[in-house]
Amino acid sequence: MRKKVFIVLVLFVCLILYLNTRIPFYRNVSGPWSLGYGFSKEYPDSISVSKNKIYSYENLNIDNDSTQFMADPFFVKEKDTFYIFFEHKIKNIHPAKIGLLTSKDGYNYNYKGTVLKEKFHLSYPQVFKYKNEYYMIPETQAAENVLLYKAEKFPYNWKICDTLISNIKLKDPSIFLSDTLNIIAGSDANLTMQLYTSNSLFGDWKLHKNPNPLMGSESRPGGRFYNAKDGLILPVQNSSHGYGYGISLYKFKFNKSNYEVEKIKNLFLKRQKNIPEFNAGMHQLDIQDIDGQLYYVYDGNRLKNNDTQLNIKAVLKMNFLDFKQWLKNL
Numbered sequence: 001m002r003k004k005v006f007i008v009l010v011l012f013v014c015l016i017l018y019l020n021t022r023i024p025f026y027r028n029v030s031g032p033w034s035l036g037y038g039f040s041k042e043y044p045d046s047i048s049v050s051k052n053k054i055y056s057y058e059n060l061n062i063d064n065d066s067t068q069f070m071a072d073p074f075f076v077k078e079k080d081t082f083y084i085f086f087e088h089k090i091k092n093i094h095p096a097k098i099g100l101l102t103s104k105d106g107y108n109y110n111y112k113g114t115v116l117k118e119k120f121h122l123s124y125p126q127v128f129k130y131k132n133e134y135y136m137i138p139e140t141q142a143a144e145n146v147l148l149y150k151a152e153k154f155p156y157n158w159k160i161c162d163t164l165i166s167n168i169k170l171k172d173p174s175i176f177l178s179d180t181l182n183i184i185a186g187s188d189a190n191l192t193m194q195l196y197t198s199n200s201l202f203g204d205w206k207l208h209k210n211p212n213p214l215m216g217s218e219s220r221p222g223g224r225f226y227n228a229k230d231g232l233i234l235p236v237q238n239s240s241h242g243y244g245y246g247i248s249l250y251k252f253k254f255n256k257s258n259y260e261v262e263k264i265k266n267l268f269l270k271r272q273k274n275i276p277e278f279n280a281g282m283h284q285l286d287i288q289d290i291d292g293q294l295y296y297v298y299d300g301n302r303l304k305n306n307d308t309q310l311n312i313k314a315v316l317k318m319n320f321l322d323f324k325q326w327l328k329n330l
Contacts, residue, residue: 027241027311028307029305030242030301030303032068033069033071033301035084035086035299037297039106040293040295041293041294047296049272049282056277057069066090070087071299072123072124073086073286073299074125074127076134077290078154078155082295083127085100085125085127085155086125087123095119095121096121099113116149122138135151136149137149139170139171144168145165145168146163146170146186147164148163164201168194170187172186172221172237173185178227182199182203183208183225191321192321194211195208210258210259214250215322217238217318218248220236223287224286224287225252232252234250235268235269238267239318244283245271245283246269246271246282247269247285248263250263269282271300275300277302278300280300280301280302280304281300285298
């Protein structure tokens with residue numbers, strides 16, 4: 001009897017150690033977020049974060065000294081100007097707003113203030129051009145709808161023009177539009193990606209017949225879809241070592257009404273131990289073809305201190321969902 005108890009205890013300890021290796025029970029406490037950006041001649045196998053420019057939390061505080069953090073950058077280039085839209089959290093004010101940076105060369109940015117604010121929290125401001133008009137789909141889960149905004153006078157005066165998906169709290173919705181494929185991918189509160197399709201931007205958005213491509217520690221979009229030659233690449237957040245630890249890349253290949261999904265790059269971006277602004281993690285990437293080359297922006301956050309927090313529930317839940325995802329992929 002004692003031998004059986006001992007074996008069970010050993011197996012239990014081994015299981016706990018294994019789970020802690022995959023997703024640690026104790027996680028670092030993180031602080032403010034900052035942005036980085038750079039150019040590439042082709043889609044990079046990796047990004048040399050240390051060689052790129054950084055627009056830090058301290059940079060923004062020069063123009064707005066009530067800044068708590070900045071995150072979730074998306075960019076567009078219109079004529080000769082780069083526009084970076086980002087989540088801007090102000091100290092002692094709960095709902096985050098959407099801020100704007102502009103640059104003529106893609107290196108030196110100036111803060112242009114707030115372009116969108118609501119009574120509810122805003123983040124993840126994916127801005128895109130559709131039929132010569134600029135639109136934005138920010139994260140609006142606090143409003144329990146996926147809302148579409150249109151710029152009446154770009155890059156300002158954003159107004160709600162449609163509700164794409166109603167009665168849902170969808171985290172970080174990422175959209176892709178084309179003549180043959182229109183999809184939105186976002187994450188729900190249960191760490192599961194939800195995939196929607198429509199016949200157009202203003203069409204009837206419905207859940208795909210295979211609605212859950214990913215679940216678990218890598219299930220939340222972390223940037224814009226990039227249209228590669230053999231499929232769509234979607235940056236996906238990795239939360240294995242805490243929220244915002246890194247970004248992995250997944251390829252979606254659609255064939256008529258079905259699709260395949262494959263991880264093609266594990267932790268394409270991740271914690272940069274030797275860069276103070278990004279030594280806690282990184283969780284957003286927007287990369288696009290601009291004037292014959294690629295331009296990209298990303299974010300990351302720093303360690304607040306050396307403290308750690310215990311999070312047993314998240315570890316057990318993510319490991320369980322990761323196991324389900326593994327079974328699904330068999």
